[in-house]
Amino acid sequence: MAFGSIISRTDGSWGQNIHEAYLYITEKYPEVETTFTDLIPWGELPTWMELQGEKKTDLLYLDSGATVFEAVTEVAPKYPDMWFITGGGGVDINAQLPANVIMYESQQHEGSYLAGVAAGMMTETNKIGHMAGFDYPMIVRNWKAWELGAKSVNPDIEVNNIYTGAWGDPENDSEVGTALIDLGSDVLFHDTDSLSIFKIAEEADVWVVGVHRDQSEYAPTRVIASALANHPLQAEQGLLDFMAGTIAAAKEVKVYGVEAGWPVITSLTNVPEEVKAKVEEAEEAIRTGEIVVPEILED
Known part of the structure; x- marks a missing residue:
């Protein structure tokens, strides 16, 4: 499972939360081989994704669907056995993405x-x-x-x-x-x-x-x-769906919020x-x- 972001792991915000997702999965699922790459130049996203495909990576966890839209639209069809997970992005964007691009949406x-x-x-x-x-x-x-x-x-x-x-x-x-x-x-x-x-x-x-x-x-x-944003929980849900063989069924955007028991806000x-x-x-x-x-x- 490879994690990739155009943002720095030390930005204190979105990029760091994706890095926290990587650390969370690495610690909780030691049997899963994980890698993390940040500060990927936007124009080089397709190259990075293709490299993961050549490595036979099973799962990619990425930035939002809006951020990676062009890259995954270009690369995902070339690697139909590799699953691309986007950290949110919206139903309208998800409908335009290739079949092996799955969106998990924290509310x-x-x-x-x-x-x-x-x-x-x-x-x-x-x-x-x-x-x-x-x-x-x-x-x-x-x-x-x-x-x-x-x-x-x-x-x-x-x-x-x-x-x-x-x-x-x-x-x-x-x-x-x-x-x-x-x-x-x-x-x-x-x-x-x-x-x-x-x-x-x-x-x-x-x-x-x-x-x-x-x-x-x-x-x-x-x-x-x-x-x-809940990147750790979104990445985990994607991994669990993949391990259970049900990730294809997640093509309809899966949303997780208060009703699902996910935290949506920190303590005040x-x-x-x-x-x-x-x-x-x-x-x-x-x-x-x-x-x-x-x-x-x-x-």
Whole structure:
């Protein structure tokens, strides 16, 4: 099983969570031979995938379907016995992928909704801010769910949203984060592949919501929660389906969230007990189906 990402294993976010998936599988399933490669240049993804095919690799675990779409569309048909697993990407993208490309989708927008509930209760300005590299459907889905969660407890919420036009650009992200604060946002949410937002939050004494993995270590006194991508669990589910011979049946996007018992948000920190109680109440409502968090894929 080979893990590959265009992002660094030390980015503190998406790339690191994929590396954590590799470590998790390696430790829990010692009988499975695993490898990990990060910082694969986007244009060299097809070459890297073909190399895995020549090595007779059984499973590849990759970035999102949107990120690797062109590469897997080109390479997967050449290696029909190798399974390509993408870490989410959306039903619309999955329908266009080759038969041996399987998408496992953690319901990160449910975690984003719950973080929004907390944000709606923690804001003092009734303005919260979101920043991300681009308006990918998965990213829009998450921040729109965050907005819905905030407005469920505070209808007066106003969301300031800015796309930075880049991934992992700390200087640019610092400028955008500062701009959001200047607009009055006192709770921030991000998907940028940099950690600039945490330093900004500490300096400005505003709250921040992490993404993909627990990011509380980067601003221990300002992070209130992180919405989880769950790459370790997605990789494990793909491996188990492969080992059981049922992976082909997973071609229809498999989604895992609160109802399936997957964690979608970290424990809340730096918030009053009434905020924790309200988030727990909302999570239970999602579990029972009383709340269905919609997937809004366009701004």
